[in-house]
Amino acid sequence: MLPELIEKYDSHHAYWPSSPSNGKGDLIRGLVRSNDPNRGDSHFWKVWHRNAPFTAYRKFDSRFMSEYGFESFPSIKTIREFCPPEQFQFDSPIMENHQKNRAGNKKIMRYMKKRFSIPEKFENQVILSQITHAEAMEYGIENWRRKRNNFHCMGSLYWQLNDCWPVASWSSLDYYLRWKALHYVAKRCYQPFYANVKEEKEIVEFWIINDYKEKRNGNLSWKIMSSEGITLLEGSKSAEVSPCTSLLIEKIDVKKINKKKKYRNNIIFYSLRNKANEIIYRGFRLFDHPKRFSIRDPELSYAIKSSEKQEYAFKITISSKSIALYVFIESKSLDFVASDNYFSMQPGESREINIRLSDNKLLEDTSIKDKINEMLEVKSLFDLI
DSSP: OOOHHHHHHHTSSSOOOOSSSOSTTTTTHHHHHHHOSSSSEEEHHHHHTTOOOOGGGGGGOSSSEOOOBOBBBOOHHTTTTTOGGOOSTTTTTHHHHOOTTTHHHHHHHHHHHHHHHOOOHHHHHHHHHHHHHHHHHHHHHHHHHHHHHGGOOOOOOOOOOOOSSSSSSSBBBBBTTTTTTTHHHHHHOOEEEEEEEEEEEEEEEEEEEESSSSOOEEEEEEEEEETSEEEEEEEEEEEEEEEEEEEEEEEETTHHHHHHSGGGGGGEEEEEETSSOOOEEEEEESSGGGGGOOOOOOOEEEEEOSSSSOOEEEEEEEEEEOEEEEEEEEEESSOOOSSSSEEEOTTTTTEEEEESSSOOOGGGOOOOOHHHOOOOOOEEEHHHH
């Protein structure tokens, strides 16, 4: 009935019978047919529901990936709104009540254990759940953006954007609109012109993706380093990328540096510059689980001052003496949005990050500038475990 009514009264709009669907109401819409990679839209839940590793995303293609996801906990400030400190553990009654996916909290912990060494402190476990969440979605987003050629995989929608109550969920924004790690990663990975990497034990592929309607020129620089910060391989390449295209610009052989288990201690850093030679994207990728990377104290230092940009209140300049994984800015008292967060840094690198306070009334407090150094902290994975 529905397709006939739409055809009669609103023929300018297409009818889509379901999601996922092959698009035809008269065809079988079973599990396999609905996820046909060459027809209609698809959902992919082997990661999360079926406990598959993040690399499983790379084994599935789609015309349009309309649903995939992973869970994490909201900000610790949000958790404090509904959970007393004596129940700060994944399996406590209140934490389980604020989780509506069967065994969801246990699943979060299982995935975390595969990837990371688990810290004792609950607050650090919460942050680590968000980093794991962001990693999972990054694998999916990058995979489907690489496969967009020949008008095949033309988009992806991760599940989900926000929450209707304070809860552990698939969202990238929690109930109070606090940004989880995923929201920062999604902001980076959905840039219309950006680079990503597909790493394997013997081969590394470097890609540039252009979602603009006109061609773009870019230069991608890359560096493979040991955990000690020693450069093992490096290079750069310029390319002109056609509109709405993903382009494999370089494939390098890493068999020699990865022939032993030491490859688990190697990391790929890469950056993309535009025609004006401005860095518009920075990324990194480990060859193995982060817990197998020999983490050292990056000796992070930072300085905070008023931002020169009108939409931001403060600017933080962060410097790292050695490799720093998942650098993040946090505050126990302030709500804010950073221009970037949850990124990794090379030895000797500095980054300038702008901070926008969520409550503009705070800027009316003339003493806020004097307090800001005590209200913001910069940490990395080293501080979590």
